[in-house]
Amino acid sequence: MSSDSIDMERRQFLTGTATVLGGVGASVAAIPFVSTFQPSARAKAIGAPVEANIDQIEPGQRVTYKWRGKPVWIVRRTEEQLKALEDSTAVLADPESAKSIQPVFAENSWRSLNREYLVLVGICTHLGCSPSFRPLLSDEIMGSDWQGGFYCPCHGSKFDLSGRVYAGVPAPTNMDVPPYKFLTDTRILIGESEEAGS
Ligand code: FES
Structure with a gap:
């Protein structure tokens, strides 16, 4: 070679x-x-759906769960409160929720799957404060024409009992409705819905 x-x-x-x-x-x-x-594993746990039991919630009461680090409120509304949602749309900035973040199933006056139960991310859409719950019609602090809802103490934004923002306040949009679904009549899964892509 x-x-x-x-x-x-x-x-x-x-x-x-x-x-x-x-x-x-x-x-x-x-x-x-x-x-x-x-x-x-921790990141997965933080992003995971959260199961909520609603059988102990009294009419007119709110409970809070935590999902993805945010407060999620579940409010059981009375018939009187539901009726007020349809009667007081004139004071709202976006009564049809055209500009808000919500699943398609929440595109109605009560912004929920079951009209009795509101499921809402409990964060003001202005700068992220947590609004207080003022459920009474004719609240003595909010005034005689108040129809029940949420009041943000940071800069005075007001929302009705569907989380719809009043006109003329700093918050630009309605409060967010998270994806969720009913597992049974008394159990809700927050973070997942039946809609495609959720
Ligand atoms: S953060 Fe709620 S009104 Fe400003």
């Missing part, structure tokens, strides 16, 4: 070895890169 052909064989061997090592190196390097994009 000539020295030229020995050199050629050696060069081909070295090229092949470098390719294989390069391939191994690439896959070793890829492992930590991919693993940084795997959600941790």
Whole structure:
């Protein structure tokens, strides 16, 4: 065998070895890169749907759950409060909820699957304060024409008992309705709905 052909064989061997090592190196390097994009168990738990029991909620009462780090309110509305929702739309900025964040099923006056139960993200849409619950019609602080709802103490925004914002206040939109669904008549799953993509 000539020295030229020995050199050629050696060069081909070295090229092949470098390719294989390069391939191994690439896959070793890829492992930590991919693993940084795997959600941790804690992150999964924070984003997971939350189950809520509603059988103990009295008419006119509100309970709070936490979902994705946010307060989610469930309010059981009385017949009187539901009627007020239809009667007082003149004071609202967006009574049809055309500009708000909500599932399609909430595109109605009561903004819910079951008109009796409101499920709402309890955060003001102005700068994120938590509004207080003022459920009474003719509240002594809110005035005789108050129809029940939520009042944000930070800058005075007002919302009705569907989370719809009053006209002329700082909050720009209605409060958000999260995705949710009924598992049974008395159990709600917050964070998942039957709608595509939720
Ligand atoms: S944060 Fe609610 S009115 Fe400003």
